[in-house]
Amino acid sequence: MSDKRQRARVQGSWAKPLHKPQQPTAQDVQSVSGSWKYGSRSFEFHQPADPIREIPTEKVFENAGDYEISQGPTGVSRLRLIPGFLQQEEADWMFSKLLAELPWSQKTNYRMMGDGYEEPRLTCWYGELPYTYSRSTMQANAQWHPVLTTLRLAVEEKSGHTFNSLLCNLYRDGKDSIGWHSDSEPSLGPQPLIASLSLGDTRVFSLRKQPLPEDKGDYTYVERIRIPLTHGTLLLMEGCTQTDWQHQVAKEYHDRGPRINLTFRTIYPEPEHPSGGDHWEKRRRDHRFDEIWRGLSHSQSTSDGYNVKHTSILFSLIIYLLVIVRF
Ligand SMILES: O=C(O)CCC(=O)C(=O)O
Numbered sequence: 491m492s493d494k495r496q497r498a499r500v501q502g503s504w505a506k507p508l509h510k511p512q513q514p515t516a517q518d519v520q521s522v523s524g525s526w527k528y529g530s531r532s533f534e535f536h537q538p539a540d541p542i543r544e545i546p547t548e549k550v551f552e553n554a555g556d557y558e559i560s561q562g563p564t565g566v567s568r569l570r571l572i573p574g575f576l577q578q579e580e581a582d583w584m585f586s587k588l589l590a591e592l593p594w595s596q597k598t599n600y601r602m603m604g605d606g607y608e609e610p611r612l613t614c615w616y617g618e619l620p621y622t623y624s625r626s627t628m629q630a631n632a633q634w635h636p637v638l639t640t641l642r643l644a645v646e647e648k649s650g651h652t653f654n655s656l657l658c659n660l661y662r663d664g665k666d667s668i669g670w671h672s673d674s675e676p677s678l679g680p681q682p683l684i685a686s687l688s689l690g691d692t693r694v695f696s697l698r699k700q701p702l703p704e705d706k707g708d709y710t711y712v713e714r715i716r717i718p719l720t721h722g723t724l725l726l727m728e729g730c731t732q733t734d735w736q737h738q739v740a741k742e743y744h745d746r747g748p749r750i751n752l753t754f755r756t757i758y759p760e761p762e763h764p765s766g767g768d769h770w771e772k773r774r775r776d777h778r779f780d781e782i783w784r785g786l787s788h789s790q791s792t793s794d795g796y797n798v799k800h801t802s803i804l805f806s807l808i809i810y811l812l813v814i815v816r817f
Pocket of ligand 1: 657668673686695737739751753
């Protein structure tokens with residue numbers, strides 16, 4: 491069976507990376523260089539001296555832990571994977587409540603040229619501000635479902651961060667998906683922290699690194715990671731993950747049951763829509779202060795090794811003082 495067909499058939503979380511044919515080594519390359527004679531004429535062949543690039547093997551993260559996935563180009567990108575964040579029974583109960591009671595709808599997005607397309611999944615949005623992505627806006631909705639409020643508090647407690655918004659995705663079956671993207675809209679601010687909670691059937695969450703500028707958008711040689719997100723798993727994406735990496739949940743060709751994904755975020759008013767700008771500028775500073783304060787107490791109280799480094803707290807305090815002085 492061809493690689494392509496085999497990949498299409500086996501895309502489950504259990505699918506191991508396919509065996510790749512061995513790439514030629516530098517020695518192999520040397521051996522194909524040479525010269526030979528034909529009558530009185532001689533010919534020489536030199537293999538181009540370009541270094542041979544290996545396609546990195548895809549990594550699979552399945553176990554709980556903190557993973558520093560890259561250190562550049564913009565800074566450190568980190569994932570924190572917490573399977574079993576919710577107990578099976580509470581996850582089951584929350585999943586059926588949210589599936590039945592959230593105001594799910596299908597959003598229409600727009601391409602650069604203005605043509606519309608329906609997202610291959612259902613969504614709903616919670617937050618005091620509207621959220622715009624793919625040239626289409628989800629209206630503000632401050633009426634949080636009580637289950638979502640409970641989950642938000644639990645995620646805030648675990649992560650040591652606060653969130654003012656939530657994008658909910660419903661993948662009805664294996665054909666629903668979300669394509670390669672990063673959550674890097676200006677309204678999310680620099681280095682947004684995204685907390686993603688999964689309920690329902692397992693789907694593979696994939697990440698790929700942004701290519702180097704000289705690769706001009708070619709993703710052939712970039713690093714890749716796959717994470718099977720199981721019922722009740724919490725995944726935190728931190729640091730430069732949204733700048734230096736993209737993520738997706740691809741379609742699968744197995745039967746898949748419904749899955750809900752909740753992505754908690756903090757959203758700020760966009761500069762070009764300054765309605766209530768002063769109010770939101772103050773909220774942004776309050777949020778920053780709240781984060782710093784939580785960071786300080788969290789770093790002293792957690793025992794699971796996930797702490798906010800004191801250097802970054804000090805740095806944040808200095809930044810905060812500078813912001814206060816400026817405003
Ligand atoms: O469903 C997921 O795990 C990912 C959702 C996502 O990428 C997003 O909402 O931006």
